[in-house]
Amino acid sequence: GENVEQHPSTLSVQEGDSAVIKCTYSDSASNYFPWYKQELGKGPQLIIDIRSNVGEKKDQRIAVTLNKTAKHFSLHITETQPEDSAVYFCAATSSNFGNEKLTFGTGTRLTIIP
């Protein structure tokens, strides 16, 4: 089955600086890679996703890159703000029948220092 590794587990960034979180996956059939933000006491919120037919996707201050050859994808947050503080999870899945489970990384606790 799929295995997703996520690094770092904790990340502290000065407000206004950029933050980068990296994930690797094992199943070459995986073709969908979402990122979730989870604030304390709340459910995960989908913030951006990427599919294997593109290499990069951007939404305002958030971008995701995908390298299918190396089987890794990354979340980039620019001009960080205090409200970006949260736990971020990457995930991967494929459309192969019977292998449709969303596999999560172990999470990164991001702290933005004012």
Add this chain to the structure above:
Amino acid sequence: DAMVIQNPRYQVTQFGKPVTLSCSQTLNHNVMYWYQQKSSQAPKLLFHYYDKDFNNEADTPDNFQSRRPNTSFCFLDIRSPGLGDAAMYLCATSREPGGGPSYEQYFGPGTRLTVT
């Protein structure tokens, strides 16, 4: 707004006393999922429904059951909660299963279960 709703947000139950958690959705999605999330861990899939088809994860204990009486509602039943079942329980939905072109999974706010 279309959304995933979970009730209650906080539930306290006694050791061994059955408890039911509720999830409803206004997205009209075909798939509903139940996850267990313990502190500082990733969500762990327990099972999911694709329409009326129930799909259990191999390592989900028999103590956990689920019902989906209609498209909008899904319930998680814990027959005999143990102290180790204290966790956040998350409901999620997607239009279709898997990683197809229209696949996105949306989570509810969760129910925090305490077992005393």
